[in-house]
Amino acid sequence: MNRRNQWLAAPLGAATAAALLSGCGSTGSPTAGGGKGVVMGISDKVKSTDPASGYDPGSWLLFNNVFQSLLSFPKGGTTPEPDAAQACNFEGGDSKLYKCTLRTGLKFSNGHALTSKDVKFSFERTLKINDANGPAVMLSSIAGIDTPDEKTVVFRLKTSDATFPSKIASGAGSIVDHSEYPADKLRADGKAVGSGVYKLDSMSEKSASFSVNDSYSGKAKAKNTGVTLKFFNEDQAALKRVLESGEVDFAFRGLAAKDIASMSSTKTGDHKVEVVQGTGAEVEHLVFNMNDPVAGKLPIRKAIAYLVDREALVKDVYDGTATALYSIVPAGIGSHNTAFFDRYGGSPQPKKAEAVLRAAGIKDKVKITLYSTPTRYGPSTDQEFQLIAKQLNDSGLFEADVKSVEFGQYEKDIQDGKYGVYVKGWVPDYPDADNFTQPFFGPDNVLRNNYDNKEISGTIIPSTSTKSDRTAATVDYNRLQDIVADEVPILPLWQGKQYAVTRQNVTGLQWSLDASTVFRFWEISKG
DSSP: OOOOOOOOOOOTTOOOOOOOOOOOOOOOOOOOOSSSSSEEEEEEOOSSSSSSTOSSHHHHHHHHHHHOOOOOOOOOOOSSSEEEEEEEESSSSSEEEEEEETTTBOOOSSOOOHHHHHHHHHHHHHHOOOOOTGEEEETTEEEEEEEEEEEEEEEESSSTTTTTTHHSSSSSGGOOOOTTTTTTOOOOOOOOOOOOOOOEEOOOSEEEEEETTTTTOOOOOOOOSEEEEEOTTHHHHHHHHHHTTTTSSSEEEEEEEHHHHTTTTOTTTTEEEEEEEEEEOOEEEEEEOOSSSTTTOHHHHHHHHHHOOOOHIIIITTEEEEEEEEOSSOOTSSSSHHHHHHOOSOOOOOHHHHHHHHOOOOOOOEEEEEEEEHHOOHHHHHHHHHHHHHHHHTTSSEEEEEEEEEEEHHHHHHHTTOEEEEEEEOOOSSSSGGGGTGGSSTTTOOOOSSSHHHHHIIIIIIHHTTTTSSSGGGGHHHHHHHHHHHHHHEEEEEEOOOEEEETTEEOOOOOOGGOOOOOOGGGGGEE
């Protein structure tokens, strides 16, 4: 399974500079691009311009600006609101029938009208192509789509799925023109035709150019005349250099934490470089293989939970570009609690760690290996794991070491069950507690850690899936987080912050650095 959120990078600040149920949208007015064009430096590639394939941060950045979805996440919010739709709502009480009514006057950038036919075509196309690098997995609950008229779309779902609005508000819900895209294969010319705020004018290995789409109908209003992306393919030094020289107006994803800190007080010509910080939803966990003869023992996992000093990790390794995380659902996401803090505290407690080991008859030092893969999660990952090993060893209770493995071999070894303790990072597809829980539990979970709690997978998660009012799922999610803290199949470590580094004359970036992970070109302006 190839998922966009399946284990990306280190904290957005450390490895990168900086990712409803019914309602009526305003009729909107034609987008009038004001101000000036802006130039953005980014480390990510845009791997696909076709929404049926792209499932990576760079591609979704393009999708969120070039295509419309029925719903979208408002700036600063995590509850989807109508976008191409005028209103959407579940019908019936089981969250299995979802109906949307389209806005009047929707058009693609080529002037073609956007109707329910295009919506049905877009979703069915993604599912039919089922690209290995695409988001079809997010739409798997769709049983069928009905279009009784040009403005009405009705989704029939296989099972209750209260998170369906959030899923279709993501890049997976991008609507394409049925006359422009083949129904059974990916578009091959690298072009993109959507109804979003911007249109893609050109794309190359080094840059992409976007201009305001005059055919757009929606609530967004562009505060610039266009955006140019310049790709730096993880070349941190080059990205820093062009930002300082003024060749780009701001950088998002690609600067090292030390550069962010140093540039915050640097002047470039007439403009001071500023760091804009926002909320992030990227997380990292220490994962335990429940079948491992050492990590599989609950007292050992609890002892580790008592000894890991998260605050030291985010301070000494990630330069404060992350925050300590005490549950599998991060802060800023509905139903977050602090279950691990409540049980194990916020600082190392070696006496409690020793007590839990001795109560289990474990008297000798616990020999354990921590597995890391910096080729996937950033160069700081090995340093982070060396510090965790030191924290364990300093207690006198463990004899821990670290092994660093190339990512391809790392994933194969996890699949084969060779590791007892290893690192995984997660960036969500949509800002709902479901996306930080459901994939992690059950016999085929993405962690591959052989953990299957029947109450979680058989009762709690199915219950949350029926609650279209997401606040009504809080009790269930609190219970789930408490079980995880009790059984410690994973140990949450940190939650990333998002950053953009900009010259002083650029504003509006804060509206793209929230838990929705949606980067909104239209909010950016340049003086």
